[in-house]
Amino acid sequence: MNYNFNEIEAKWQKYWADNQTFKAKNPGSPPSEGLGEAYYVLDMFPYPSGAGLHVGHPLGYIASDIYARYKRHKGFNVLHPQGYDSFGLPAEQYAIQTGQHPAVTTENNIKRYREQLDKIGFSFDWSREVRTSNPEYYKWTQWIFIQLFESWYDHEQDKSRAISELEEIFASEGNTKVKAACDDDVEDFTAEEWNAFSSEEKQKILLKYRLTYLAETEVNWCPQLGTVLANDEIVNGVSERGGYPVVRKKMTQWSMRISAFAERLLQDLDKIDWTESLKESQRNWIGKSVGAMVEFPILSFPEGEEKAQRGYMTGGNNSHLLLEKARENRNDPTDAERILWKHLRNKNLGYKFRQQHLIYDFIVDFVCLSKRLVLEVDGGIHDLQIEEDENRTAIIESKGFKVLRFKNAEVIGDIDAVLEKIETALSGQPHVSEKVQKAPPSGAGGIRVFTTRPDTIFGVTFMTLAPEHELVKKITTPEQKEEVEAYIAASAKRSERERMADVKSITGVFTGAYAEHPFTKEPVPIWIGDYVLAGYGTGAVMAVPCGDQRDYDFAKHFDLPIINIFENADISEEAFSGKEGTVIANSDFLSGLKYKEALQKAILELEKLGLGYGKTNYRLRDAVFSRQRYWGEPFPIYYNNGLPHPIPEHCLPLELPEVEKYLPTEEGEPPLGRAEKWHWDEKNEKVISQEEFESSPLGGGGGLELNTMPGWAGSSWYLFRYMDPHNEETFVSKEAKQYWENVDLYIGGSEHATGHLLYSRFWTKFLKDRGYLTVKEPFKKLINQGMILGTSAFVYRLEGENVLISKNLVGKNAVQPIHADVSLVNSSDELDIEGFKKWRPEFADSKFLTEEDGKYVVGREVEKMSKSKYNVVNPDDICENYGADTLRMYEMFLGPLEQAKPWNTAGITGVHNFLKKLWKLYHSSPSPSEGGENSFSVSDEPASKDSLKTLHKTIKKVTEDIENFSFNTSVSTFMICVNELSAQNCNQREVLEPLAVLIAPYAPHIAEELWSKLGNSESVVTAVYPVYEEKFLVESTKNYPISFNGKMRFTMELPLDISKEEIEKTVLEDERSKSYLSEATPKKVIVVPGKIVNIVI
C-alpha cells in the first residue's frame, strides 16, 4: 500500500466528525467525576471574509491544534473551540453595494471557511461553535452592556459596583465623599439636595457615573457617506472613499469608562504570561505618567480686568476656604433660604439656579448663571455690614451680574411677591449662552497644566495652550486677536493626522496675556501652539525650555528666554532631560535638591499654596462604543424623556430588525432608523414598529437606540461563552466557569494588542467585580503567531515596448515589473509562458526574451500575501496535492511560530517526502513479484539498542519543543528520527507504536491510519503519550572535540568515566596533537569533561 493521503485524510476526518472525538466534557451534568484536569486552548476566532483562507491564516490554528492534541495525550480534558466574529463592516459594505443581506453573505462565507478548516484536520469541538451575530449569542452581549450600564466604579474599593449602591450613598451622604470614576462636569450635592432632585435629574446625574454612558464626542462626520470616519479613513481633509468633505461634529455616543480600570489593567500585566513586547504595547497605550497638576493664575484679561479671576484651586485669596464655606452653608441653610431654594430649584421660574455659589471672591446665596442674576437673602448679621454689602454688590455687578437683595422677613412673609420680583428681573436680563456660564475646564480662572516634572517649575518661561483650548478666546488681547484667530483657523483645517506627520515645523502665536508664576509671582507669557494637543492632559503645558526639547525648540524659534535650572547641565545646544542624579539649581527652595526630592518638595509647596497637587495621568481614554452601522449588535436601550433606559432583561435579545437599505436615513439617522418592525418579546407582542414602541408604556414618547455596537463588543467575552455555549439562563454557568476558569493558551495576531486584548481584559475585570466571573484575566498565556508572507513573482516589461524579458537579462534596462500569478511559476522560478498569456490576454502577443536555456525566469520578492499581488497560496490546493498532514508540518517547519516568514511552496516536498518515509517504516519493501505494492509490516521482535536510543532521543526533544512552542525544531527532530530508523531498517512495534503517538499532534491523519493498522481499535487521540526513559540514552564514550587556541582541529572518542588528567594525557599523546603543537609545550590545557578539550599554545 502506498501513502494515499487524500483517502486517509478524508476517512479520518469523517471518523472524527461521526464520533465527536474532540467534544470536551463539561462539569455539571452527570457524570461530573472523572473529567480530568481542564485545559483551555483558544484561537482568535476569525472574521469570515469573502476571500476565504490563504495558507497564512491556519498557522496559529495549527500550532494551537498541536498543543491541544498534545494535552489530550497527556490526559487533560481539553477545550479547543472555534467560532466566528461575524459582525463587521465588509458584509455591510457588500450589502450596500448589492442589496444582499449581510446575514446571507456571512452565512456563505462561514460555510466556505468551515470547509477549508475541516480539510486541515483541526481538533475543534464544533458543538460549541459561537457566532457573534447570532441572537442567542448577542443576547448576552446586550446583557453585559446592561450590567455595565447598571454599574459605577468605586476608586476607594477599586472595583465596579451596582449603581443602586451609589444611589444609596447619594441619598445618605451626597456625592462629596464618593471617590468614583465619573464625568468631569459633575457638581457637588448633599444628601438633602439629592433627595430633593426629581427622578429625571437623578438619572441625568447617574448617567455621569455609569460604566457605559452617553457623552458628546467629537467625531469625523462625513455627511455624504452618512457615517463617522476613523482618522485613517480621511486623507487631506476629505474621505478616502469618494473624496467627500469631512467635518468635526459633536455627536452623542455611548462610551465605555475603561479609563477607570487603567491602573488595574496596567498592574495585572505582571501576572500574565504574555510576551514582553505585547505587554509593553499595552503599557504604552495605557500611558501612565506621574506628576502634578499645577494652576497658573491668569494675570491680565483683555477687558481690562486688573485682578485675576480665581479658581477653586487658588489659595492666595482664600477661595479654597470660601468654597468649603459655601458647602457648609449649603448644608445649613436659614429658614428663609430653605423656602426660597424650594421654589427656585423646582424650576418654577424656568431657569436653573445654584445655591451658595462662588462668584469671583464672594459666596452668593443664589445665582442663575444663564441670566446672570444674583439673589441675596440678608440675615440679621447683614445689618452690621451694609457698607460692605454695597461694595460687594458693586463688584459683582461690575462683572455683569444683577443683584437682588431680599430680607429674611420678605421671603418668609410673602414668597409670591419675592418670586414675582425675581421673575421680572429675569426677564430683564439678557440670556447668556451655556458656554460662557460654564467654567472652563482649566479651572475658573487659572490655567491648569499637567506636568511630570514639577521639580522644574522655576524653569518655566512661558506657557503654551492648544489652539482649541477654551481659554484662548477669553484671554487673547485685542492687539493679538487677529493673529490668534488666523492661527486657530489654520490649525483647525489641518487634520490631526497632518499635524502629527508634520513634527518638525514650529508654529505658534502669542496671546498677549500673562499668567502668574505660582512661586516667583513673575508674569509668564501665554502662547498657543499646535504642538500642544487638546486631547491630552488639560490641553495646556507649562513650558520649561531648559528641560524639554519641544519647549526648547519653541523658545529658540520665537526668541523666548531660557533659564537653566540644572546644576552642571549644558543647555547651549539642546534641552537637558536627565532625571536621576540631576540636581536642581537656581530655583529658590528647590535649589540643591535632587530630582526626586525636588519633585516632592515642589508638590508639597504647591499644595500649601492651593495651586497644585500630585496627580497621575493616563493616556488611555474612554472608548467610544456607538457605530452608525447596520451589521452590529443593537443596543438594548430605549429613550424616555430623552433619558436612556435598559430594556427589561426578559425581553432580550433585542433582535436586529430588517431594513430596506443599509444606508443612513435622509435625516442622518443610522440605518436602523429605517427599520419598520422590531422583534419585541414583551407581552407576546412579537413585532412592533418604532411608533408603536414610542406610544407603549415603556416608550413614553421616546424610541429605541438606533446605533449599533462596535466589532469588539462580541469578541470581548466570547471565550467565556465557549465554556457553556447553549445555556439559555445565563451567559456561562457557575460550574462551567469554575471548572474552565480562563484561557490557558491563546494564540492570535499581534494586531489586536491594544484593541481586542485590552477590551477583553477590561470586560473580564468588570464581570469579575460584579461577581459574574471568578477570574481577573481572560488569557493566561498568549502567543502571537507571525505573519506568513507571500513570495511574489515578477515579469519585466521593457519600458515602452511590448517585450517581457527574463530576470537575468534585465541588467540596466529600464523595465516595469509586473506581478505574475505564483501558480504559473514552478519551483525553479520558471514561468509557464503559455499559461501567463492566457491569464493576462493583453500580453498574448508580447515577445518573451528568455535565458540561454530557453526558460523565462521570474523575479521574486517577499510581500504581504494578498489577492492584488497574485501571491496567494490556497490551503485547499496544498491539501489536495500534498495532504493536510504535509501542510500542517510544513507550516510549522517554516520557522519559529512568532516570527514573520515567507511562504515558498517549493520547499514543501521536503516535508512530504518525510511523511512518505515515515509511511515506509511501517511497510515492507515491495518485491518485484508483488507488483511494487508495499504491505503493512511491523515486527513484534525486540528493537535494537540504536532504534530505542533514536526513539527516546526523539521523545525527549519533541516533548521539550512542544512545551517551548518550538514546533519548527520538532519537525526537524522527526525527520532525523525517521532518517535514522530507516537506516537501521527498524520495523519493530516497540519503536513504531510510540512514534505514531508522538507524531499524532503534528500529522494526525497518518498517525490514526498507522495506529489502526497497528491493531488499535480506539482513535490515537486519547493514546497515552510515550514516556522518555533516560536509560536508553546513556553513553559510555564521548567524541571529544579537540581544539587549539579555541579552534576545533579534530575529534577523539574517549570514555566518559576517565579523569581530567587521563584525558589530558591521552590527548597530548595523540599524533595529531603533536603535529599541531610542533615541538612547543602547551601553555595550558582546558579539559571540560563530557564537553571539550582546549589546548592553549
Place this chain on the structure above:
RNA sequence: GCCGAAGUGGUGGAAUUGGUAGACACGAUGGAUUCAAAAUCCAUUGCUGAUAAGGCGUGCGGGUUCGAUUCCCGCCUUCGGUACCA
C-alpha cells in the same frame, strides 16, 4: 524620537545554561534507475584555495574569556508598535 524584536550559506532556518557554527530542509551540481519523463536513490554543496595544506567566516568596531552566534560597551541596518503624551 521612544519602546520592542531581529541581523548566521544561494533560500527557510538550527545551535535551549559561553564549549565541534551552518542541524533539518529547499535550491543547485554530478551520478544511478528509465526508451524518456515523473518518482525514487546515492554523492557534493559556507567562502577562498587546486579536489591539498592553510586562511577567512554568525551586520560593523572594540572588550571580557582558554574558548563568544551566545556576555559587556559603542555603532549600523531591517522589521513591528507608538508618538509633538507635557
